[in-house]
Amino acid sequence: MAQWVRELSPGHIPDAVRHAALACMLDTVGVAVAGSVTPPARAALALCAGSSGARSTVLPALLVRPAGAGAATHATPAQAAFANATAAHALDFDDNCYAGFVHGSAVIVPALLACAQAAGASGAQAITALVAGAECEYAVGAATRGLLYDLGWWTTGVLGPIGAAMAVCKLLDLDAPRIAHALSLAIGMAAGTKSCFGSDAKPLMAGKAAEAGVQAALLAQAGAHGPADPFGHDHGLAARYNEGQFDTAALHMTGDRWYLLDPGVDVKRIPVCLSSHAAVDALRALIGQHGLRAGDVASVECDVPPVVAANLCHDFPDSPAQARFSMHYAIAMTLLEPDWGLEALSEEQLARPDLRAAMRGVRMRTGPSWNDPARRRDAPEGAIVRVELRDGTVLRGSRDKAVGSPGAPLSPAESTRKFLDCTVNVIGEPAATRLLAQLRALDGTMPVQSLFDTLAKASAVAPGMNAAHADADVEAHADSPPRPE
Numbered sequence: 001m002a003q004w005v006r007e008l009s010p011g012h013i014p015d016a017v018r019h020a021a022l023a024c025m026l027d028t029v030g031v032a033v034a035g036s037v038t039p040p041a042r043a044a045l046a047l048c049a050g051s052s053g054a055r056s057t058v059l060p061a062l063l064v065r066p067a068g069a070g071a072a073t074h075a076t077p078a079q080a081a082f083a084n085a086t087a088a089h090a091l092d093f094d095d096n097c098y099a100g101f102v103h104g105s106a107v108i109v110p111a112l113l114a115c116a117q118a119a120g121a122s123g124a125q126a127i128t129a130l131v132a133g134a135e136c137e138y139a140v141g142a143a144t145r146g147l148l149y150d151l152g153w154w155t156t157g158v159l160g161p162i163g164a165a166m167a168v169c170k171l172l173d174l175d176a177p178r179i180a181h182a183l184s185l186a187i188g189m190a191a192g193t194k195s196c197f198g199s200d201a202k203p204l205m206a207g208k209a210a211e212a213g214v215q216a217a218l219l220a221q222a223g224a225h226g227p228a229d230p231f232g233h234d235h236g237l238a239a240r241y242n243e244g245q246f247d248t249a250a251l252h253m254t255g256d257r258w259y260l261l262d263p264g265v266d267v268k269r270i271p272v273c274l275s276s277h278a279a280v281d282a283l284r285a286l287i288g289q290h291g292l293r294a295g296d297v298a299s300v301e302c303d304v305p306p307v308v309a310a311n312l313c314h315d316f317p318d319s320p321a322q323a324r325f326s327m328h329y330a331i332a333m334t335l336l337e338p339d340w341g342l343e344a345l346s347e348e349q350l351a352r353p354d355l356r357a358a359m360r361g362v363r364m365r366t367g368p369s370w371n372d373p374a375r376r377r378d379a380p381e382g383a384i385v386r387v388e389l390r391d392g393t394v395l396r397g398s399r400d401k402a403v404g405s406p407g408a409p410l411s412p413a414e415s416t417r418k419f420l421d422c423t424v425n426v427i428g429e430p431a432a433t434r435l436l437a438q439l440r441a442l443d444g445t446m447p448v449q450s451l452f453d454t455l456a457k458a459s460a461v462a463p464g465m466n467a468a469h470a471d472a473d474v475e476a477h478a479d480s481p482p483r484p485e
Contacts, residue, residue, distance in 0.1 A: 001139070002180035004253035005132045005166050010124065012255060013131050018443055020260040021130045026419065026439040027095055027267050028088050028109040029451070032059055033435075034342060034422035035090030040200040044086035044207050048075040056080035056114040057452040059087050077114040078214040081164070084110035086207030089156075091342065092324045093271035093422070097134075098263045098380055100141015100159050101149035101307075103206065105265070107160035108133040111210040112167040115217075116448040121171055123442035123450075131260065133167025133213075136183075138259035143231075143250040144242050150307070153241055157192020157205045164213020165220075174221055184226025185216035187237050197273075198314055198322045264406030269414065271342050272323070275311040276330035277402030279304065279383035283331060284338050286387055286397045294335040294358060296389050302327055303367040303384040305376050316359060320345040332358035341421055427458035 010018075035041055036059040048058050056077045075083065088094055088106035095105050108130060116126045137159050141148075149155050165186035169179045189212035196202040220226070231237050231246055238246035266274060279302045286292060304327070314322040314329075323329040323345060333340050333349075335358050349355065367384070369375055375382075379400035387395040404410050410418065416436065423432035435454050438446065 001136055001166075001251055001253055002176045002183060005136065005170050005179050006174070006176040008128065008132050008170065010128050013128065014258065017131055017258045017260050018127055020265065021127050021134065022440075022443050023267065023415070024095055024105040024134070024260075024265055025109055025127065025130060025442060026436070027415070028105040029113075029435070029439060030419040030422040031091060031093040031106070031271075032084055032088035032110065033426050033432075033455075034093065035087040035203070036084075037426060038087070038090040038203075040090045040203045041083065041087040043200065044083040044204060048079040048083050056118050057455065058083045059455070077118045078211045078218070080114040080117075081111040081214045082207040082211035084114065084207075085210035086203045089203040089206035091271045091345070092202075092273055093268055093342070095268065096266045096274050097138050097141065097259065098266070099138035099259045100144060100155050101146060101380075102137065102141050102159050103156040104134050104137055104160070104163055105130075106206050107156060107210045107213065108137065108163040108167050110207075111164035111213045112171055113448060113451070115168045115171050115214060117452055119171065121448055122444070123446045123448055124444055125171060126448050127443045129167040129171040132170040133163040133165075135253065135259050136166040137163030139251050139253065140237075142259065143247045145245060145247055147245055148242050151241070151243070152194050154192035154194045154196055154202070154205065157196075157209050158190040158237075158241060160206065160209030161186035161189050161212040161216060164210050165216040166213075168214055168217035169220070172217060172221055174217070178220045181224060181226045182217045182220035184228070184230040185219055185224065186213055186226075187230040188226060189216060190237065190241070194311075197311065198317075198319075198325045200321065261406070266402065266406070267404040267410055267415070269402070269404045269410060269418070270330070270340065271345060272330050273311055273325050274402060275304075275308040275325075275381045276327050277404070278379070278381055278399040279308075279327060279385055280330050280334050281403050282383055282385040282397040282399040283334050283387070285399075286385070286395050287334070287338050290395060292335075292387070292389075294354070296391075297335055297358075297361065297387060298390045299361040299363065299388045300331050300335070301363045301365065301386040301388075302331065303365055303369070303386070305370045305379070305381065306366050308381050308383070309364055309366050312364065315364075316356075317350065320347065320350060323350055326359075327364045328359040328362040329355075331362045427455060431455070431458035 045058055056075055058075050058080050085107050088110055094103055097104050112126055112129045140162055141159050165182045169182050192205050196205055238244055312325055312327040314326040317323040317326045317329050332355050333344050382400040384398040419436050420432055431454055438451055
């Protein structure tokens with residue numbers, strides 16, 4: 001794997017793979033800007049000691065600077081990766097890959113951008129590095145055969161340092177032995193359990209995964225050595241995390257399979273756990289077909305795989321963080337507003353009497369059809385939806401995978417809408433539009449620094465959609481350390 005990263009060149013990467021990586025980059029930057037106003041992102045920022053000599057921009061600081069100041073808090077690359085990855089995952093709006101059941105881009109992109117900015121790298125170099133990191137992380141994820149996630153490990157925390165480290169190694173042009181040591185160090189830094197779901201710990205752990213990946217690469221560059229057999233050692237990743245199971249064939253980087261294309265990356269349409277998306281999409285289809293209104297519906301039953309039922313553990317959420325892991329919330333919100341988005345995830349929205357009432361009519365179960373391994377493989381987070389109307393009519397719908405999956409990608413218009421929804425209320429429409437255009441043209445000679453120049457010049461806009469997220473749970477974070485100057 002280390003040799004493959006070392007030898008990977010732009011000419012080795014098919015255009016479709018580079019296009020997929022660019023789409024991941026664009027989506028991740030958008031959700032990171034949106035997430036940068038949240039309490040977890042601001043808490044992460046509090047750990048970043050500003051340094052006039054550092055050159056990696058921390059996104060959350062852009063929101064507390066005077067308009068037109070043209071300045072931002074800076075930190076070391078590892079610190080910036082921590083803060084920005086926390087922001088990228090804070091709203092759970094970032095992409096997923098079923099090779100490992102992992103949030104890849106939210107960890108890899110902030111890590112490589114922090115180092116690309118510090119190194120003065122071009123956008124094309126960043127895209128190549130993203131491909132290197134994503135392919136390595138997803139290969140290790142595939143080698144776990146999904147068991148890692150089923151055992152309760154949070155795969156983003158465990159596998160994220162690998163992707164981040166490999167991306168940074170490629171960006172820094174390290175030799176194969178140093179890349180191998182960085183990989184071993186990253187595995188040694190792996191951590192995370194699914195107990196974090198529905199709390200600030202989840203995005204903060206994504207931040208720590210990005211930070212660990214940067215640290216592993218920089219330590220290897222400085223000459224640090226990692227364990228010789230991080231996967232197969234008696235106390236290595238396979239033995240301690242995956243009950244000794246590990247498909248080493250998945251690590252053979254032959255160039256004839258690209259994980260960014262197969263299984264590909266799922267880009268989210270709505271800002272909640274992907275486990276709820278297929279059910280929401282099936283319900284939206286029924287709403288569109290039958291012209292349903294919330295008042296027409298007596299109950300909604302969602303028949304889902306066991307992993308979905310386990311992930312969506314908050315039936316009646318008390319906070320936006322819990323709402324992101326609630327089938328009841330996602331279905332009820334869809335009944336009320338089929339095209340809901342970021343603005344729906346606020347304390348005010350969650351307290352709506354009609355929403356609470358609608359949630360009481362939602363049920364989730366795991367039926368016998370999900371006992372079939374082939375069914376679970378083909379529809380890992382699928383759903384069968386049964387809607388009973390108040391007049392006794394019963395409607396049924398199903399969906400194997402969500403809108404935004406590789407087989408049903410977001411349209412260019414949907415992707416643009418998502419990016420602007422995430423960024424306009426944070427950095428203003430002119431900067432958001434410019435940033436979008438820069439990201440679309442990033443796979444070329446444009447320096448990565450240009451993205452941060454646009455962000456640094458952005459005006460701090462009036463409170464809007466994302467202000468609701470920023471204000472949520474403020475009292476719970478009142479004792480956070482002060483922002484570094």
